[in-house]
Amino acid sequence: MAADTARGARKAGRYALLIALAVVVLFPIYAVVLQALKTGPDSLDHPRSLLPVDLTLSTIRAAWDQGDLGRLLLNSMFVSIVVTIGVVITSLLAAYAFAFLQFPFKGPLFVAFLATMLVPTEVTVVINERTADSLGWINSYQGLIVPSLASTFGVFLVRQVFLQLPGELREAAALDGVGHLRFLWEVAAPLSRPTLGALGLFTFLGTWNAYLWPSQVIRGDRAHETIQIGLERLKNSDISKINLVTGGLVVAALPIFIMLVLFQRQLVRGLTAGAVKG
C-alpha cells in the first residue's frame, strides 16, 4: 500500500515536471499566435491575458494583404515542389549509375562526388551570386531553383538502397531485354519508395526553410520572393506596423506545422536513419 502511494507520488511528480517543461517549450509559439489573434494590426502592445478569448483575424488579414503573403506562399510552394521533384530525379539517375553500371574510375568519381558534401552553402554563395547575376537570374525562379536541383546526400542515400536490392533483379531484367530506364522506373524506384519519401520530405523542408541563398538572389522583387524573405520585409517595413510580423509568422509557419503532423513518422525515420543506426 505504502509502496503504491510512493510510486503514485513519483508518477505525479514526473507528470508535473513534464507539463511544466512542455509549457516552457510551447510558450514562444503560443504567445506569438495568441498575439496575432488577440491584438489588431496597429497594436503597440501585447495581450494583457494569455487566455484564448476575444479572438480576431484582423492582424493576420492585414499581414496577408500588406505582405502579399498569398503570392509569397505560392512562390515558396512552387520553388519547393520543383526542387523536390528535381532532386529525386537527379538522385535516382546518378544513384543508378553508381549502383548498377560499370564504367572506368567509378570508385574515385564517387568519392570525389561525396567529398563535395563537405562544402557548406555559406562558402559558395559569394561566387554563386555572381554566377546567377551573369546569367541574368537575379530575381527569378531559375535563380532560386536551379542551384538546388542536385543533392550529393540524395545520391548517396538512394545508392545505399539500390545496393541492397538483390543483384539477380537487374540480371533477370536484362535477360528479358528490359532497358536501364524502364528497370529504374518500374523496379528500382518503387522498391526504394520509403527512402525516396524521406529524401523528398527533407528536400521540401530544406527548400521551404532556406534563408541565405534566397535572401541574396532575390532583391526586393515580390513576384519571386519566398515567404521566408517576405517575413523580413514585414519586420522592416514600419515600426508602427510591427505587430504585422505576428500575423506573417502564423501564415508562414502553419503549412509546415500541418505537413509535419501528417508526415511525423517519415520525418523521425529520416532524421534518425543516419544518426543512430549501427
Next chain:
Amino acid sequence: MNRRLRDVPWAIAMLLPSLALVAVWTVYPLMRAIQKGHFRCDVTGKKCTDQGWSRYVDVFQSDEFQHALGVSIKLMLLTVPTGLVLGVGLAVLADKHLRGIGIFRTIFSSTIATSVAVASLVWFVLLQPQIGVLADMFSDWFPVLKNPGLLNDAGTALLAVALSSIWANLGFTFIIVTAALQSVPRDLYESAFVDGAGSMRRFTNVTIPMIAPTLLFVGVVLTTRALQTYGEIALLTGGGPNPQKPTTTIPYLIYGRNSIISTDIGTKSAAAVLLFLLSLVLALVQFRGLEKRVHYGS
C-alpha cells in the same frame, strides 16, 4: 563493344545532371573563391590587386575577421553545451512508458517545424521592448528587457540570439536522442539494476556510454550550425548593436547587407574559404565519430 565499356554512354547520361550541377554550383564557386581570395579590392569593388597566398593570413589576422571568429566561437559555447544538456534531459524524462507520453514527445519535437526565419522572428516579437510579452513579464527582474531591449544591448544581444537558436534546435536534438535511447537494449538496464545500480548510476554507466556516439553526432551538427549562423543575425540584430557589433558572426561578416567588406569580393572570398577550412575541421571530427559508431553495432 567491349563489355567493360558497354555501360559508359548510359553512365555519362545518367550522371550528367548531378555532376554538372555540382560542378557549376559547388566545385566552381569553391575553386573560384580560393583564387579570388588572393585579391584585395578598393571600396568600389572594381580595382583589385593580387596579393598571393599571404592575403589569407592578412584576412585571418584582420580585426574584422578576428572579431567575427570570436563571436562565432562565443555563440558555439553559448548554444552547444546548453542545447545538448536540455535535449538529453527532455529525452530522458520522456523516455518512460507513461500514459499520454506521445503528446509530450510531439511537443518537445515541435520546434523542428520552425525555419530559421520563423524561429528568429518569434523571439524578435517576444523580446521586442514595446510589444514583446517576455520583455514585459520579466522586466522587473531584468530592466534591460525594456530599456534598451535584450537585442539592443551590446552586452546581451548575443545571449538573445543564443536563446533563439537553442530553442529552435531543441526539437532536432530531442528527436535524435530519443531514438538513440530507444535503441539501448533493455536488458542492460535490468542487469545493472540487478547489480544494485541506482537510477543515477544506470544513467552514467549505461545510458551515457551507449548513446555517446549519438551525442557526438548531435554535438557536431549543433557546432556546425552555430558556425554557419546567418539568418538569425540578419533578422534579430543585423550584426549589431553598433558600434561594438557583438553579433557579427563570420557568415554575417561575409553576407550581411551593411557589412564592412560587402563590396570587396576578394576579402569576402578569403573569409568564405577560411570558413570552409573551419567547417572542414569540424566535419573530420564528425567522420571520426561516425567511424567509432560502427564498432558499437555488431
